[in-house]
Amino acid sequence: MAEIKLIASDLDGTLLTSKKELTERAYNLLKKLSEKGIYFVPSTGRAYESVPECIRNLPFIKYVITSNGAAIYDAEEKKFIKNNFLPPEAVDITLEILKDKNVIIETFKEGRAFTDRKVYENLSDYGITGGHAKYVLTTRNPVENIIEEIINNKHCLENINLIFNNEEVRMEVMEKLKEKGHASVTTSAHNNIEVTSHNATKASALKELCSILNIERENVIAFGDSDNDMDMIMFAGIGVAMGNGDEHIKNNADIITEDCDNYGVANILEKILKGELK
Numbered sequence: 001m002a003e004i005k006l007i008a009s010d011l012d013g014t015l016l017t018s019k020k021e022l023t024e025r026a027y028n029l030l031k032k033l034s035e036k037g038i039y040f041v042p043s044t045g046r047a048y049e050s051v052p053e054c055i056r057n058l059p060f061i062k063y064v065i066t067s068n069g070a071a072i073y074d075a076e077e078k079k080f081i082k083n084n085f086l087p088p089e090a091v092d093i094t095l096e097i098l099k100d101k102n103v104i105i106e107t108f109k110e111g112r113a114f115t116d117r118k119v120y121e122n123l124s125d126y127g128i129t130g131g132h133a134k135y136v137l138t139t140r141n142p143v144e145n146i147i148e149e150i151i152n153n154k155h156c157l158e159n160i161n162l163i164f165n166n167e168e169v170r171m172e173v174m175e176k177l178k179e180k181g182h183a184s185v186t187t188s189a190h191n192n193i194e195v196t197s198h199n200a201t202k203a204s205a206l207k208e209l210c211s212i213l214n215i216e217r218e219n220v221i222a223f224g225d226s227d228n229d230m231d232m233i234m235f236a237g238i239g240v241a242m243g244n245g246d247e248h249i250k251n252n253a254d255i256i257t258e259d260c261d262n263y264g265v266a267n268i269l270e271k272i273l274k275g276e277l278k
């Protein structure tokens with residue numbers, strides 16, 4: 001196997017525990033690997049400002065892939081170095097499909113996530129409670145009318161994120177979005193759909209970053225658990241699926257590790273540090 005020079009990892013359900021925490025063991029391993037000159041690149045569906053502070057504040061982070069690859073953020077220079085926005089016509093097609101559908105609509109732009117104020121202030125009415133409610137309250141910015149926000153900014157949107165409380169409606173919308181072929185359509189949870197530019201995937205952003213850093217794909221290891229991680233896992237020289245991951249992710253990975261609450265990522269990082277995985 002080739003020498004590992006870059007570690008790309010999804011966050012939710014992968015590097016982070018189910019409590020959205022970074023374990024001390026994982027932190028220490030990432031720090032030691034960074035000291036050896038290996039890049040660690042968080043690769044997430046979240047907007048940059050929605051990335052947990054335990055990740056954003058890591059002193060050895062240089063680059064972060066966000067919004068499923070729609071953006072690459074330079075954490076040292078504190079600026080985006082790459083954006084792949086949704087084409088305006090793709091925004092229009094998406095909104096047309098969503099007309100009269102019972103769905104929560106969010107959008108990401110400039111590293112921030114936005115949702116409708118009526119949703120934000122009445123989460124329980126939309127079936128959002130507990131940990132999910134806390135997540136929304138701490139990561140979303142409320143606007144008076146999310147449709148107007150999207151239309152007024154349709155030239156600079158990283159993605160449109162959809163949350164459903166009815167699986168039948170979700171599958172119907174998913175089918176129509178994919179049928180149109182106007183955008184990349186994926187999921188990171190069992191109740192959502194994420195719409196981005198065809199050029200905005202975790203794999204495309206990782207490929208771009210590898211080009212910047214002069215790193216070959218064979219020198220990359222990538223971790224993930226959900227549909228939006230698939231292309232990244234397949235792009236990397238070594239693709240690792242979490243034990244808690246979707247079955248089709250496991251079927252396409254080179255390695256299946258333990259789940260996110262049982263040091264799945266850390267166990268592989270330790271093998272890299274010991275030279276057992278190159």
